[in-house]
Amino acid sequence: xxxxxxxxxxxxxxxxxxxxxxxxxxxxxxxxxxxxxxxxxxxxxxxxxxxxxxxxxxxxxxxxxxxxxxxxxxxxxxxxxxxxxxxxxxxxxxxxxxxxxxxxxxxxxxxxxxxxxxxxxxxxxxxxxxxxxxxxxxxxxxxxxxxxxxxxxxxxxxxxxxxxxxxxxxxxxxxxxxxx
Amino acid sequence: xxxxxxxxxxxxxxxxxxxxxxxxxxxxxxxxxxxxxxxxxxxxxxxxxxxxxxxxxxxxxxxxxxxxxxxxxxxxxxxxxxxxxxxxxxxxxxxxxxxxxxxxxxxxxxxxxxxxxxxxxxxxxxxxxxxxxxxxxxxxxxxxxxxxxxxxxxxxxxxxxxxxxxxxxxxxxxxxxxxxxxxxxxxxxxxxxxxxxxxxxxxxxxxxxxxxxxxxxxxxxxxxxxxxxxxxxxxxxxxxxxxxxxxxxxxxxxxxxxxxxxxxxxxxxxxxxxxxxxxxxxx
Numbered sequence: 001x002x003x004x005x006x007x008x009x010x011x012x013x014x015x016x017x018x019x020x021x022x023x024x025x026x027x028x029x030x031x032x033x034x035x036x037x038x039x040x041x042x043x044x045x046x047x048x049x050x051x052x053x054x055x056x057x058x059x060x061x062x063x064x065x066x067x068x069x070x071x072x073x074x075x076x077x078x079x080x081x082x083x084x085x086x087x088x089x090x091x092x093x094x095x096x097x098x099x100x101x102x103x104x105x106x107x108x109x110x111x112x113x114x115x116x117x118x119x120x121x122x123x124x125x126x127x128x129x130x131x132x133x134x135x136x137x138x139x140x141x142x143x144x145x146x147x148x149x150x151x152x153x154x155x156x157x158x159x160x161x162x163x164x165x166x167x168x169x170x171x172x173x174x175x176x177x178x179x180x
Numbered sequence: 181x182x183x184x185x186x187x188x189x190x191x192x193x194x195x196x197x198x199x200x201x202x203x204x205x206x207x208x209x210x211x212x213x214x215x216x217x218x219x220x221x222x223x224x225x226x227x228x229x230x231x232x233x234x235x236x237x238x239x240x241x242x243x244x245x246x247x248x249x250x251x252x253x254x255x256x257x258x259x260x261x262x263x264x265x266x267x268x269x270x271x272x273x274x275x276x277x278x279x280x281x282x283x284x285x286x287x288x289x290x291x292x293x294x295x296x297x298x299x300x301x302x303x304x305x306x307x308x309x310x311x312x313x314x315x316x317x318x319x320x321x322x323x324x325x326x327x328x329x330x331x332x333x334x335x336x337x338x339x340x341x342x343x344x345x346x347x348x349x350x351x352x353x354x355x356x357x358x359x360x361x362x363x364x365x366x367x368x369x370x371x372x373x374x375x376x377x378x379x380x381x382x383x384x385x386x387x388x389x390x391x392x393x394x395x396x397x398x399x400x401x402x403x404x405x406x407x408x409x410x411x412x413x414x415x416x417x418x419x420x421x422x423x424x425x426x427x428x429x430x431x432x433x434x435x436x437x438x439x440x441x442x443x444x445x446x447x448x449x450x451x452x453x454x455x456x457x458x459x460x461x462x463x
Contacts, residue, residue, distance in 0.1 A: 003420065003421045009433075009434060025435065025438060028438065029435070034431065036427070037434070038423075056424060124453040124456070126452065149452065
C-alpha cells in the first residue's frame with residue numbers, strides 16, 4: 001500500500017472526471033472524515049484515513065483489500081474503473097441515462113444500451129461522455145460511454161447503440177474473484 | 181649386312197617411349213609438372229608397392245619428357261634450351277575474396293537514380309592562361325579566392341561586410357558538412373557490417389547518452405523533468421511519499437492535481453448547451 005504518485009493521480013482523476021467532472025473535489029474534501037486514495041497491488045482504493053492507518057500495520061502480502069476499490073492501474077499506465085466505484089460515481093454523476101425495464105437484463109449481462117431500451121437521458125449529454133446508467137426506479141446499474149449526443153440519438157434506429165457498456169453490477173457475480 | 185635384328189635386340193633392352201594411359205595426362209610445362217588423374221591399381225599397390233610406384237613414375241616422367249622434347253628449342257652458349265610456354269595452371273587463392281564495401285548514402289542514391297560515375301581526366305586546360313593544370317589537389321582546382329588580394333563586393337550586400345571572412349566561413353561550412361557525412365557513412369557501414377540496423381544503433385547510442393546524463397545530476401535524475409517515451413532507467417529507485425503524512429498536505433496536493441485536470445473553473449464549456457441557451461434568450 002502506498003499513496004499514488006502525481007502521474008497516477010492525474011490518470012485517475014482524468015478517468016473520474018469523465019463521469020463526475022469537478023465533483024471529484026467532494027471525494028477529496030469531505031466534511032465527515034478525511035479520505036484518501038491508496039494503491040495496493042495495482043488497485044486504487046478510496047479509503048478513510050482511520051482505516052488506512054489501521055491497514056498500515058498489515059503486511060503487504062497479507063493485506064487483501066481496504067476501503068472501496070475504484071479500479072486498477074493497467075500495465076500500460078492507464079486506469080480502469082471497476083463497478084465497485086459505482087456508489088460514488090452515481091452520487092456525483094453529471095450525466096445519467098435511464099433504461100426501460102426490458103433493457104435492464106441485457107445491460108446487466110454486459111451488452112451495450114440500444115435506442116429501444118433508452119428510457120430517459122440527461123439533457124445536453126455530449127458524444128463520448130461517461131454516463132451512469134440507472135433503471136427507471138433510479139437504481140444505478142452500471143456505467144458506460146455515450147455513442148451519440150442527446151440530440152443525435154433522437155434520429156437513431158431502435159436497434160442502434162446509444163451507450164457503450166463499461167461496467168455493470170452483473171460483474172459482482174461474473175468477475176467476483178478479480179473485482180476487489 | 182642385316183642390322184635390323186641387332187637393332188631390335190638393342191631396343192628391347194630399353195622400355196618404349198610410348199606410354200598408353202586410359203585418361204590422358206595433363207601437363208603444365210611451365211611448372212614441368214604432369215597431373216595423372218588415372219585410377220591407381222589397388223591390387224598392385226598392396227602386393228608390390230615399391231615396384232608399382234616406380235613403374236608409374238617412370239611412365240609419367242616419360243610422358244612429361246616426350247612433351248618437353250616437342251617444345252621449340254633455341255641454341256645458346258649453354259647448349260640447346262627448350263622454350264617453356266606460359267603456365268596454364270591456376271593456383272587457388274590463399275585468402276578469402278574481399279567483401280564488398282558497404283555503400284555510402286550517395287552511392288545508394290546514385291544507384292536508385294541510375295547516376296553513372298563519369299571518368300574525368302586528371303589534367304584540365306585553364307582557359308584564362310591556356311595551360312594545363314590538375315583538376316583538383318595541389319596546384320589545381322578552383323583557385324582559392326581567399327588568397328586573392330582583391331575581392332569584389334556585390335551590390336546587394338552590406339558594403340562593410342568582410343568578404344574574406346564570408347568566404348572562409350562558407351568553405352569551413354562545406355568542409356564540416358562533408359566531414360559529418362563521412363562520419364555518418366562510417367558509422368552506418370560499421371553497423372551494417374555487423375548485421376545491425378544503423379537506425380537502431382543510433383537510437384541505442386542516444387538512449388545510453390540520456391541514461392548517462394540522467395545519472396550525472398546530484399539527485400540521480402530524481403527531480404528531472406520526464407520526457408515522453410523516455411527509456412526506463414535501470415538501477416534508479418522510485419521514491420514514494422510515505423503512507424502516513426499530514427492529511428492536509430495530501431489533500432492540497434490532490435486538489436492541485438484536480439485543478440490541473442478539470443481546470444480552475446470546474447467545467448469545460450458545453451457548446452451545445454450554450455448555443456441552445458443563447459437561441460432561447462434571443463427569442
